[in-house]
Amino acid sequence: MRLVLALLALVLLPVTAATAQPVEVTVQRDGDAFLAEFTLPRAAPAWGFFRSSPDAGTQQSWRLQSWRVLTPGVALQRRGSFDAFVSTNARPVPLKVRVRFDPFTGDLLADYVPALRLGGRSVAVFDGHFALFSVGRADVLDRLSSSGDPRLMTDTGTGVRFRGGNLRLAGDVEGYRRGNSEGTYGLYDVPKAVVRNGVATVLDGDLPQWIADDLASYSPRVMQSLTARLGPPGITQPTILAAWEGSQRDGVSMNGGTLKGLILMRFEGRQALQPIPALADMAHWFIAHEASHFWLGQSIHYASQRDSWIMEGGADLLATRTVQSLNPAFDPRTKLNEGLRDCVQLANQPIATAIDRNQVRANYACGVLFALVAEKVSRGDFYAFVRNLIAANRADREVSLDEWLTALARAGGTQAQVTTIHAMVERGTPQPKATIANLLRGSAIPFVLDQNGVPQLQ
Structure with missing residues (x-):
């Protein structure tokens, strides 16, 4: 009987996006770690994560390094180009899947950093990495390219809700995601943004002061220049979210990305503790590149x-x-x-x-x-x-x-x-x-x- 029910669930898997319910995800803090509960709207043998870019350093799945599935009957696996929840028995993946995870702050090969630490207990968690799609057979994932194939994937959206404590959202968007659509960061125990000339900055409390001052003064100039030449970007309040990764390493590094109304930056290295003109120049160009995505990347x-x-x-x-x-x-x-x-x-x-x-x-x-x-x-x-x-x-x-x-x-x-x-x-x-x-x-x-x-x- 169990086998018949499992097969029936697979037969009934195909659904239309117009009528099916989305995946619901609740993320809440649990001390220094986090809990994520996935409520799946339909039976399926496997659920893939749209955003499955590997860890840039190891070329391996970052989720397998930092997530632990708590729900029996389901495993987190790397299948082809995708991380996925996969049933470990003849049944479909349970409709409730719970995961405990430590915020992963490493660079990904081609995607947004899953989490940022912003000094003290401050943590930012990216909601886009929770978006799921279902497939009719687990082995479908093994032959999908990283861009996917809509004919083999069922995506009815993913709603992510951050919960608990001193929490707010960064950027301009909230709600349900489809596929690789851009999302936002949930900010846990993060200081209030400082707004100057229409641009908000949320800065790591440990960020060297010269970098903080430079970001706060230069960013509005970039936005004013681009807006004058391209027209309004349709963003309520552009935000800079800057993290300090510490001074343990020699030299200096900087990276980041952009989301809807949000520019992410991460600085690291012992030499960055003192003003470096070359690093300031790099940051200025980076801010201009990422701000340009408010038009090329978000307006279109x-x-x-x-x-x-x-x-x-x-x-x-x-x-x-x-x-x-x-x-x-x-x-x-x-x-x-x-x-x-x-x-x-x-x-x-x-x-x-x-x-x-x-x-x-x-x-x-x-x-x-x-x-x-x-x-x-x-x-x-x-x-x-x-x-x-x-x-x-x-x-x-x-x-x-x-x-x-x-x-x-x-x-x-x-x-x-x-x-x-x-x-x-x-x-x-x-x-x-x-x-x-x-x-x-x-x-x-x-x-x-x-x-x-x-x-x-x-």
């Missing part, structure tokens, strides 16, 4: 992760031009030529599949090359190209490769430019140096070849 976003080069390369060029306008001593060629060098190394394979190959850098490096072409055909005004791109795709707020190329053609791009970029995205090029040189030459962008034959802007 890509239709598929195959098109993420549109957002990342575009944000790179917007950041470069914005920092250049705020700091006349800034030389944009350093950043741009770094992109050209990396694109030469990565463009021999399709840019569209770079994420599947764990070559995320291709989206930035080759994306900024394509953005330079768009800037040139727009009479040297990339801001104008982005404004027009947003206006043309305001209805569905999505931009695909074809729609971006249409915008390029409308701005004055040639058929040769369109054909070359399309080929690099979809197929790659067997001769990256020559292809990139021809694209720059055909766009009247001045360059020279370095000693290795790599095109570099003059």
